[in-house]
Every structure is written in C-alpha cells, then in structure tokens.
Amino acid sequence: MEICEKLEEAKFLIYCLNIRKCLEGGRTAESLINDYEVQYGQLNLTHKLRVVRRVNKFITLLILDVFFCFFIIGPAVIAFWRGTWDFTVYLLDEAEVDRYLSNFISLTVGFTATLLIDLFHSNLGDILGNPGDLKHTLATRIYSVLWGITDIMLWKGVWDGLDLVAGIHWQVSLSSLSVGVIILSVTRTLKSALSMPIGICVDEPSEHLSSQTFLETDKSDPIFRRLCDGFVSRLLEICVVLTWHGAWSFIDIASDELGWSSGFSGLVCLLVGFLGIIFIFLIQFILINTASSNNKMADSSPSVCWHIFNYIFTLVGIFITIASFRGVWYTLDNYYVTDNKYASYMSATVIGYLILLAFGCSSCLHAGIYKDDPSLGVSVTFYYFSHKYVVSLGRTSSKTGLNGVSEIKDLLNMDPENLETKPRLETGGTGISSQS
Template identity: 25%
Template sequence: MRGSIVGIEDGLSNPSSGSWYGILLELIDNLYAAFIVGPLVVCYWRGTWNLMADYIYPSDHPTSLMTSLAVGVVGHLLFNIFQSTIQRYLNADKHRLLFYIGSRLYTEVYGTICVNTWRGGWEMINLYTTRDVLYVTLITLSCAVLLAMIKGLRNVTASPFVVVNDARQEYFDVPTYFRRSGTKEPGLYVLDCMFSVLVIGSLVVFVWRGLWVLLDQSLFPEDSALTAWASVLIGYGVTGVTFSLQPLMRWTCDRLTGIWRVIVADLFLFFSFIGTINVWRGVWQLLDHYFLPDNRILSDWITHGVSLLLLILLNCSNSVLVRGVYIDAEEPAGQCVVFPVYYIRLFFQKERNKKQKRLMESLGKAEYNNVTSVLLDKKPIKIEQNHQITRNLDSVSLTIIDNPKDNIDHNTHENRQ
C-alpha cells in the first residue's frame, strides 16, 4: 500500500477522537480518493494497457506479452536499484525546475513500466492456464494466503484506498521487502530488489487476476454493460462500508497485539481489496463499452494522456505507480488499518504550519527558537516542576494566538528554570 501516515498529525489521522472539522476533512478526502483519484488512475492504466497491445507486436500476441513482461521486470529492477541515484540528481532543493520536469517524466516512464509488468504477467497467465473456476479459485486463495504468511497482503491495495501525493522528500522512494541498504549491502540489496519485484509482485498479480476472472465468469457474463455497472455498484458500496469501518477497526487494532492484530488487519485489507478490484473492473469496462468504442486507439490515448495530466495538475500523479513492498501491520497500533488517502487534510496542515511559522518569526528569533520544537517538530520538551505541554498543535497554536507574547515569555521563563 503505497503512501504513509508519517507526518500527519494525530488529530488528522484519527479524527474520530477530534473535532467535527477533522471528521469533515476525512470525509472529503475519502470522497476525493474514491471519485476523482481512483477513476483517473484506472483511466491511465486502461489507456496505457491498451496502447501497449496496440503498438508492441500487435500481430504476435505471445511476443507482445513477453516483450511487455521483459520491459516491465527490467525497468522495475532498474528503478529499484538506482532510486538513490535518481534522487541525488533530481534534487528539488538544488534544481527546482529540473526536479519538476524530471520527476513527472519519471512518473510517465515508470508508470508505463508498471503497466507493462502487469500486462505481460496477467495476459501470459491467461494464455497458458485454464479459466476453470475451481482452478482459478484455488490459485487465487493460495497466493493470497502466501502473501499473508509473509506479511505482504497489503500490497494488493490500490486506489481508491491510496492517494500518493507528489511530495519532494519521498518522490523516488521504492521500499523493498527486506529493507536492505544499497550503499552498505549492495549485493543483498540487489537480491532484495529481485525478491520484491519477482516474488511479491508476481503473487499480487495472481491475486488480482484471479478475482477479476472470477467476477468475469460469475457477474452477468453475457452482458458487458450490465456486468460493468454491477462492478461499479459493488465496488463503491464496499468502498463506502470500508471507509466507514475505519474508526471501529482502528479501535480494535489498538487493543490487539501480535499475530491477532495482523490477522484482523489483513482481513480488513482483503475486504477493501474486493471493493478496489470491483471499482477498477467496473470503470475499466464502462470505458471500453461507452467511451469511443468505434475508435479504440483515440480512446486509449485520451484516457492515458488526459488522466495523467489531470493527476499531475492535482499533484498526485504518483498514485498511478505500483512500486515498493509494504509489510502488514508495520505501523503502530491501529494505524495499520488507516488508508493513506490524505490530500485535503495535508493541504490544510501545510497551510496552518506556514501561518504558525510566520507567526513565530514575527515574534522574534529568540522567542521563535523557544517554541519551534513544540509547534513544528512536535517533540515534547522536558520541563521541571511537572509542567505539561500538549502535543496537540491546535491547542498550542490557539493558546499562542490568544496571547502570543505572554505565552512565549512564560515558556521561556520555565525553560530557564
């Protein structure tokens, strides 16, 4: 599950314990992820997938698939292995314009590589295996269980349960399964990248393809339009229920430890995956059925190019990438079931932090240094006489705004003691 809640203040990542304002922002983020980012990501993948079929050996299907798979696997490995090198040369702090152009080009190239990997693997499974319901069910369940056993089931998650903002700090990060270091252990790091791409990636493709095929065979297979609409309704129904269950699931996982917390989190994530794949299948097939069905190549180019452009303008184009490996329940307590769909909340948090920083600077350098750790770093300050300083940024900022000079002087006096 690409994305993280790192850097999100607790009042925003857990609005159920905060104000109605936080709950409203969470609702807006969920709607934004479900109805804007999710469909745009599907449009990009559908257009790119079909374009690969249109231009890569279109008259020789097996060769086309092998070429796609080779391009995808090699490309994935290169972007994994050389991620630190790319980050060093496309450094936003040194060359802002070069970073912006290079990073968006990176997204387009890497996105095409991701689609080729999936297209090659998916279609080769279709080509060389049977679509028998029992066989597909057994293979799908086996791969899902194996992913769960190695704590990698969360990697089946995608939009609308993930929104990846185009943040400068981690734009090129591709985490690997064993978290090896490329500088300290180059040999093991390459093996780690290969395991992440070839093993984890393949298992995820098998799970996605299996459930998709089962839906094709069981959900109104005789009517392409009806089956697409049915998937959309099921997908968004499950998505709505999943988002609604997040506070309960977080409360539950807060109170569980060890293997039980992992099991509960995995069951919840797999339930969300049912919604994810239905949204993808439904939107994909609706585009095939209704959007320029008589001019497929134009339809493919529009869904590829326009969706990517809109995602770039919305500053979340990295949502189209399927990269990196994430470990089940690696976040503390109930955060392991919080979906990283922060967009509106991140915007308001950044704007608020900017205002607070300007306020601190206006108070003077000395006063600013005394409270920066409280307002920006959110690190607790050890103060004698059992004085407590809350880490809740809202309450701190409101206190300072009410009487900034008096509060700064009071904190300064206590720190000197």
C-alpha cells in the same frame, strides 16, 4: 535555555489538560490523528495542537477525500492503466506480433525496468538536484510516467501470459488467487495488493523518487542486498498480479454465467466499489480505535483477534479495489469513445495522467511492497484535502512559533463544552512530539 523552558511549560500544560479531562471522550479523533502522524510524520507540539482543536474540520475534509478518491483520482489512475495496457495490445496486434512473444517482451521489459527502479531509485536524488528545483520537478514527473508504464507492462506480461498458457477457467482463477494471497500473507505484505481508489499517494518532492521495497534498501546498502531486495520485491509484485488476476477473472466468469454483459457487469462493480469504499472508511475507525486504546500502535503487539480482524479488513479492501478498478475499466470500454479504440486508449491515458498531474498525485502510478505492520499505520490513506489542511496548519504554527504555548494556556482555561471536539491528548507513544 529559554526555548527548553517554554517547551517544558507546554508539556506540563498538556499534562494538565489530561488531568482535567478537558478533552475526554474523543478517543476516535485522537486515534485518527495519532495514526495520521505514524504515516505522514510526527507533528510538533504547536502544530498538533492546532490540528486537534480543528479535528472536526479535519474529519469533514477526510470524508470529502473518500469521494475524491473514488470519483477523481481512482478513475484517473484506472484510465491511465487501461489506455496503456490496451494500447500496447492494440499496437502488437496491428504489428501481428505472436501473442506468446508479445507477452514475453512485456514481462521481460516490465520486470527489468521495475527491478532497476528498485535497485537505483535512491541514487537518482544525487543526479536530479534538490527537491523543488525545476530539473527535479520535471524529472520526477517523467519518473512517474516511466514507472507506471513499465509496471503495467510487467502486469500485462504475467496476466495475459497466464491467460494464454492456462486459459480462462474458474480452476485457474482460484489457483491464481490462492497462490497470490497465500504468499503475500506468509510474507506479511498483503497490503501491497491494495490500490486506488482505496487510498491515494500525494506527491511529496522529498520522497517522490523513492521506491517501497521489501527490505527497504537504499544506496548505502551493499549491492548484493539491494539485488536480493529487488528480486524479492519483483516476485512479490507478481504475487499481487496473481491475486488480482484470480479475483478479476473469477468475477468475469461469474458474470458470464449470470448472462451479464460487460457493460452491466462493470456498472455492478462500480456500485459494489462505491458502497465498499464507504464501508472500508467506516470500519477502519474500529481498527484504529482498538489499536490505539490498547496502545497497540506503539511498542506492544496487537492481539491475535485484532490481527485476524485487520487481515479480513485488508482482504475486503483488496476485493473492493479490484471491483472498483474493473468497474471503471469496463465502463470506459463500453461507453467511452467506442467507435475509435485508438482514440479511446490514447485519450484515456493522457487525460488520466493530466488529472493526476493537476492534483499532485502522479506518484499514484508508483507500485510498491507494503508490509502488514500496524506500527506503520492502520488507517487507509485517503488523505488529500485533509492532508493539505494539516500542512497549512503547520505553516501557520511555524510562523507563530512558540506562541502556541499561550494557545495551550487559552485551551486550558476554556470550558470543555466550548471546544470544537474533545479528543484526549497523550504525552507518550505517538501522541505529542517533543520536537519543536
């Protein structure tokens, strides 16, 4: 009873803060924190208060995250992909395996393995123990590597197979791009084509063995529904491959027409990717703020204009992702251990994975089908240092418990000019969680 009374007192004080307009004028900061909650889980009352009072530091760390994604995590993922993909081609060529057969093998193995992951990922938790255990930790790292390698094989089978059968022409590129984008748009899964460095995935022990599928099935669903989910998710993943293939190969063709070498073209793509990721980071605040100011991330549906803007934003994000990927890939091709391809591929794969492992981002190797639903979050998931900062504040609030009520009282009595920032807290929607 005493706990309930204190929670009610805390909610009333938050309401008083609204009445006093103590935090008026910081709509963007509030919207960002609300959107962070949508994607990473609701914060309890005291926890969110601590984040709000330190929102300037949160945003500063988020800016650092953008550079961290582009210069560290993004290149690590790309190095792993390049090393695995090109090393597979290198081995098959050394073994003189027919190109049609090698692409068929890659497609079959990749499709089957990733389908099995979609079907049975939810059963692995029962087998591999509790999150945090040594057995579970080791298994999740192996899981990430296997998922990454098999997904790359799926991509290689589709990509190289299409090049072998249809050839490399601008008509093929535009057709591939059009088919991929149209199907992903109709199914509202265009965000599935986004990848590093436009956002990252931080390893969470309780969610590491999950797989993002179209119907979001798990072990409690009938096997037929899980099979349908798995096949639909794999087909949508192939549409993602077609989207990337079309855009990437079109840039290749345009570069050849301009007389650019692959090395110079790669450096241009790196520049485009760097400027683009800054553009994406800044523009996302317009989307977040617009959605939040009209209560669009809760129960109501965003306007048609907002959806169009968000759709264009996603398309631009996909292009910047592909440009960044291509830039790092070709830069490694032309400037990293060029005298020994075997060493170049193997070392890139190992170094890339070790970087991901060291920073707790091995789940960046997990593919998935993500829906274009603003209720699931609007902002790009650049969160790394900012996320760890929020988690650290949560540990502090859990230690202090309900002392957060007195902290709210202190905030109520403060002059608004003395606050670190002035976001306006809300008591409903995605604002403040009622859970303690």
